[in-house]
Amino acid sequence: MEIKLSVKNLDAYYGKNKVLKNISIDVPKNKVVAIIGPSGCGKSTFIRCLNRMHEVVGGTINGSILLDNEDLTKTDPVLLRKRVGMVFQKPNPFPSMSIFNNVAAGLRLNGVRNKKQITPIVEKCLKQAALWEEVKNNLNDSGANISGGQQQRLCIARTLAVSPEIILMDEPASALDPISTTKIEDLIFELKKDYTIVIVTHNMQQAARVSDYTAFFYVGELIEYSDTKKMFTSPDKQQTEDYIRGKFG
Amino acid sequence: MRKVETSSKKKSLFKKILSSSNVGDFIFERLTLLFAVSVFLLVILLGYEMYQGSKLSIEKFGWSFLVNSTWDPVREIYGALPIIYGTVVSAALALIIALPLSIGVAIYLSEVAPPWLEKPLSFLVELLAGIPSVIYGLWGIFVLVPWIRKVVEPYLSDKLGYLPFFKGAPYGFGLLAAVIILSVMVLPIISSISRDVLKSVPRSQREAALALGASKWQSTMIVLRDARPGILGATMLGLGRAIGETMAVTMVIGNRALISPSLFDPSYTMASVIANEFTEATSEMYLSALIELALVLFVITIIINALARLLVWSMDRKWKTT
Ligand SMILES: Nc1ncnc2c1ncn2[C@@H]1O[C@H](COP(=O)(O)OP(=O)(O)OP(=O)(O)O)[C@@H](O)[C@H]1O
Ligand SMILES: [Mg+2]
Numbered sequence: 001m002e003i004k005l006s007v008k009n010l011d012a013y014y015g016k017n018k019v020l021k022n023i024s025i026d027v028p029k030n031k032v033v034a035i036i037g038p039s040g041c042g043k044s045t046f047i048r049c050l051n052r053m054h055e056v057v058g059g060t061i062n063g064s065i066l067l068d069n070e071d072l073t074k075t076d077p078v079l080l081r082k083r084v085g086m087v088f089q090k091p092n093p094f095p096s097m098s099i100f101n102n103v104a105a106g107l108r109l110n111g112v113r114n115k116k117q118i119t120p121i122v123e124k125c126l127k128q129a130a131l132w133e134e135v136k137n138n139l140n141d142s143g144a145n146i147s148g149g150q151q152q153r154l155c156i157a158r159t160l161a162v163s164p165e166i167i168l169m170d171e172p173a174s175a176l177d178p179i180s181t182t183k184i185e186d187l188i189f190e191l192k193k194d195y196t197i198v199i200v201t202h203n204m205q206q207a208a209r210v211s212d213y214t215a216f217f218y219v220g221e222l223i224e225y226s227d228t229k230k231m232f233t234s235p236d237k238q239q240t241e242d243y244i245r246g247k248f249g
Numbered sequence: 250m251r252k253v254e255t256s257s258k259k260k261s262l263f264k265k266i267l268s269s270s271n272v273g274d275f276i277f278e279r280l281t282l283l284f285a286v287s288v289f290l291l292v293i294l295l296g297y298e299m300y301q302g303s304k305l306s307i308e309k310f311g312w313s314f315l316v317n318s319t320w321d322p323v324r325e326i327y328g329a330l331p332i333i334y335g336t337v338v339s340a341a342l343a344l345i346i347a348l349p350l351s352i353g354v355a356i357y358l359s360e361v362a363p364p365w366l367e368k369p370l371s372f373l374v375e376l377l378a379g380i381p382s383v384i385y386g387l388w389g390i391f392v393l394v395p396w397i398r399k400v401v402e403p404y405l406s407d408k409l410g411y412l413p414f415f416k417g418a419p420y421g422f423g424l425l426a427a428v429i430i431l432s433v434m435v436l437p438i439i440s441s442i443s444r445d446v447l448k449s450v451p452r453s454q455r456e457a458a459l460a461l462g463a464s465k466w467q468s469t470m471i472v473l474r475d476a477r478p479g480i481l482g483a484t485m486l487g488l489g490r491a492i493g494e495t496m497a498v499t500m501v502i503g504n505r506a507l508i509s510p511s512l513f514d515p516s517y518t519m520a521s522v523i524a525n526e527f528t529e530a531t532s533e534m535y536l537s538a539l540i541e542l543a544l545v546l547f548v549i550t551i552i553i554n555a556l557a558r559l560l561v562w563s564m565d566r567k568w569k570t571t
Contacts, residue, residue, distance in 0.1 A: 056459060082462035092453040096474040105471075106461040155457070162461055 004029040004196045005050065005166060010063035012045050012054060019045050021220045022063075027166075027213075032188060032197045034207035034228065037217035038243070043200040044089075046217065047168045050198065051084040052077040067166075082110065085164035089171040091151035093143035093158070099126075099135050102143040102154055106162035121161055128190070129157035130183050149180025156187065167191065169199040173206065185210050204244055208232045216240045296547060303541035305534055314541060320506040320517075322526070327538035329545065331506040335516035336546070339424060339498065340491035343431035348484060351436050352473075355443035355480075360469050371444060377437035386500035389430045394421040394501055401425070402513055413510040420503065425512040427502040431494060435487040442486065446479030447472060478561050485557045489550060495520040519546045 005027040012020035020042045027033050035043045048054040049061055052072070065072050072080055093102050101108075103122040112118060122139075126132040131153040135146065143154055152172060159167060169188075173181040188197060188210045201207050207214055208228060215225040216239075224231065224240045235241045300307075306314065310327060317328025358371055398421030405415040450472045458468035473480075495518075503515020504525060519542050530536040 051460060053456060053460060056456065078462055078464050081460055086460040088453060088456065088460075090453060092451075092457040094454065094457065094471060094474070096477070105458075109458075109461055109463045109467050158457075158461065 002029040003027070004068065005198075006066040006069075007050075008064045008066070010046075010049060010061060010065065012042070012049055012059060012061045014045075014057075014059050019220050020049070020061075023217075023222045025215055025222065025225055027196060027198060029196050030192055030194075031212040032192050032199060032210055034211035034214045035198065035200045035217060036202070036204065036207050036214060036243070037223075039202075040219075041217040042220045043217055044170050047086075047170055047198055047200055050166070050168055051081050051086050053081075053086065082106075082162055083164055084166045084168060085159035085162055087152070087155050087159055087167065087169045087172045089174055091148055091155050091175065093151050093154050095142060095144035097143055098140045099143050099146070099154060100139040103157045103161050106158060110162065122157075125157040125160040126154075128160055128187075129153045130187055131157055147180075149176045149183070152176060152180070152184065153187070156184070160191075164195070166196045166198065169197065171200050171202060174202060181206070204232070204246075216243060218243070296544070299540055299544040299547060303537050303544050305537035306541045307537075309534065310538075314538070315545070318506075318508055320522075322529075322532075322535050325532065325534050327534075327541075329519070329538075329542055331508045332517050332519050332522050332542065333545065333549075334508050335424070335502070335506070336492055336518040336520070337549075339427045339431060339502070339516065339518060340488060342424075342428040343435055343491045344484065344488055346428070347432040347435045347439060347487065350432075351439035351443060351483075351487070352480065354436070354440040355447055356469060356473070358440070358444045359447035360465075360472070371441070374437045374441045374444070378441055382434065382494060382497040383500075385430055385434055386497035389426060389497060389501040393430060394426050397421045397426050397429070406513070414512050416511045417509075417513040419513060420515070422501055422503040422515060423513050424502065424509075424516040427498050427516065427518070428512065430497050430501055431491045434494065434497060435491050438490060439480075439483045439487040442483035443476070443480045446476045446483065449479075450475045481557055481561055485554060488553060492518075492546070492550060492553075493520050494518075495524045499525060519543070 003026045007023055007025045010020060010023040011018060023046065035046060037043055045054060045059070050065065054061065061073070067083065094105060097105060100122055103125055104118045107118055107121060123132065126135065131150060134150060143151070146154065173184045176184065185206060188199065191197060199210065211228045213226065214228045214231040216223045216231070218239060224235055224237050231240065232244060235244065306327060310317070314327060314329055315333070316330055318330045319326050319328045320332065354374065358367055362370060398419050402419030402421070402425070406419065409415045454475060455468050455472055458471045463471065498518055499521035502517065502521065504517055504521060505515040506517045507514060523539055523543055527539060530539055
């Protein structure tokens, strides 16, 4: 099994405050890894380390993160983020751009200007994000004038358009209704054929449904990381079992 | 019979007040509506009063008031073209200088400056915006004008003297001084409002751009897109200030109603004419002409604001789809 992303002994800080302690996780290619754990345990911080968004808010890290065996802390963050896309917890489409331009934004940032080249990619990504049927007749409407669930799928399409290798998702469905959530989960299932996915979720069922591997974080530490099936049937640690059964958190 | 009717009417109003889920809300709604309407009425009343006051001059001169270039109180001939010209040109040039600088300052303050520098700098900019204009005027007379006379104008006429804009004797007092002082006055206004507008764009927008692989510069451009209407609003406020500015301008502009392409020549603006000549306006016609000037200033301000609105709408539509 090919390892796409390998995190070794990762510590993360906000100033002097250490919020991740010695995390080591291998993410296999074309698999979905779910990150679970109680609020404030460092899940968002962890995935924001993976595309170096952590440093944007002034955070620092120790340890190494290898992307295809290359230390990503030593690469150019702008190039890195083209390879490691991110979908945020709250949908954040660009309100000053149309639906079409939202998806095209990443391409344009990469210098693709030719509309003939852009149009088919936009269509493909909107289809991939299961949004095409709903918006194909109003591609020129503002990206902010659609429902929350549609906005989130738009953000996914926007991320796909850059054709990253890895997609990070930080609770992508937490602001959505059950139907939109199902759509996004189906989508994740589809996407893993082509992408490697790391998803943070608060929802145990969701983790169990969509992921191949699950990591359980607790106050900045990685308590357990294993096959999702095993994690949800017979976890090694008592703490994991308690959390999954809803005894705390 | 009648009595019953009114009492039932009263009752129904009373009921309405009670049934509208909250009495406070009801009062609040009506009260704010009243305020909104009164603003509207105030504008109309203002326009009407000025129209009444300037009737004499309007009837006598008609459109020639706007296109005639002689402003001569002695002969009682009032043509405001040079004054309108001076107002529009000084404000427009000031804006052309101040706008790019202001946007630069705003971007630096909101996107680039480290927090320890941003706070004192923003405070300073806001302080500048609040300085009374007469102080700018004094600074203009004692510092700016001599500097322009001794350094700027000789330099410009030496290097670019073949252009009509830089011809003539270096007085110091003139359109150039007014333009510079106006741009200095307008800069802090536009920058501080634009900074607030940029700051109010949610961080999630910047993160969205960065996560797509945007550079700092590119993500700033996206933030700027969101901030466009607000920045335009700030610009309009700046333009309004530049057009209406009286004290500082009249202290440095030379105060002569004159149309000349040269920035070295004296000029005059509507606001300064009104302020300077109101006390001398002894004849009714003179007074009426000055009020008509105020009316023109009022209308120009309204037109500029309307144009700005239209600009925002059309740009929004165009930018979204391209
Ligand atoms: N920008 C920040 N500056 C300083 N401290 C932060 C910042 N963001 C998060 N933290 C701290 O880091 C710790 C981990 O936060 P993080 O957002 O990673 O938690 P999380 O697991 O994603 O929580 P949630 O499930 O609520 O989203 C928390 O204790 C939080 O207070
Ligand atoms: Mg989080």
